[in-house]
Amino acid sequence: MTDPASEDNSIGERLNGLRRDHRYSIRGLAAKAGVSASMVSDIEKGKVEPSISTLNRLASAMGTTITYFFSADSEANGRVVRARDRVPFGVVNRSATDHQAVLESGGTRFELASPTNLKTIEAIYARYEVGASFGDKPFTHDGEEWGIVLSGRLKVVVGDEVYFLDPGDSIWFPSTIPHRMENAASTETEYLWIDIPGPREQALARSQTSELDL
Numbered sequence: 001m002t003d004p005a006s007e008d009n010s011i012g013e014r015l016n017g018l019r020r021d022h023r024y025s026i027r028g029l030a031a032k033a034g035v036s037a038s039m040v041s042d043i044e045k046g047k048v049e050p051s052i053s054t055l056n057r058l059a060s061a062m063g064t065t066i067t068y069f070f071s072a073d074s075e076a077n078g079r080v081v082r083a084r085d086r087v088p089f090g091v092v093n094r095s096a097t098d099h100q101a102v103l104e105s106g107g108t109r110f111e112l113a114s115p116t117n118l119k120t121i122e123a124i125y126a127r128y129e130v131g132a133s134f135g136d137k138p139f140t141h142d143g144e145e146w147g148i149v150l151s152g153r154l155k156v157v158v159g160d161e162v163y164f165l166d167p168g169d170s171i172w173f174p175s176t177i178p179h180r181m182e183n184a185a186s187t188e189t190e191y192l193w194i195d196i197p198g199p200r201e202q203a204l205a206r207s208q209t210s211e212l213d214l
Helices: 004-021 026-033 037-044 052-061 097-103 199-213
Strands: 108-112 122-128 143-151 154-158 161-165 170-174 179-183 189-197
Touching (some): 004 037, 026 037, 026 052, 122 179, 143 154, 154 170
Antiparallel strands (some): 108 122, 122 189, 143 170, 143 189, 154 179
C-alpha cells in the first residue's frame, strides 16, 4: 500500500523544484496561481494534500499541466543532461584511433552534452585552453556538423577555407570535407558542436552497443 504522505512529499518536491527553476518566490507563485502563500508552502513541505483544482492552478501558472506532478522526471526519462552529469568524451567509443588521441590531448576538454544512448545525433560541449587545437591535421568522416561558439574565438578550417567565429557565430559543413579547429583567442574558448553521424558511423555505433549488451 502506498503511503499518502510519501505521495504528498513527491508532489511537494516537484512543486518546489519547478518553482525554483522559474525563480518564483512562494509569494510570487501564489499570487500568479491565485492561491495562498501558506498553501504553496504547506504543499512543498508535504503538510497538506492539494486538490486537483489547486494543482491545476499551480501547473498553469508555471506553463505546464497537472500531469507534470505525477509523470517521470525529465532526468529519469533521459531527455535532460545536466552540466554536472556530462560524460567526458574520452569515455565514449570512437572509430578512429587518431581521432581519439586528439580528443584526449592536452589543452582540450570534450563532454557529451546529449544522452549517451542516441545514435543519430551527438552534441558536444568543448573547451579549448589558449593555443589548443583539434589536432595538427584535418579529419574527415561521414555525416554533417553544426557548431556555435559560446565564448572566446574559434578558428575553423574547412577544406581550403578559413573561418574565425566569435561568440554567437555558428557554422555548418559536411563532415566529408577535411576540417579542424583551434582556439584563436587570448582566452579560453568554448563551443557547442552538433555531429550528425553518417550511415556507416551509425551502423558502427549500433554494433558497439550490441557487443556491450552480450
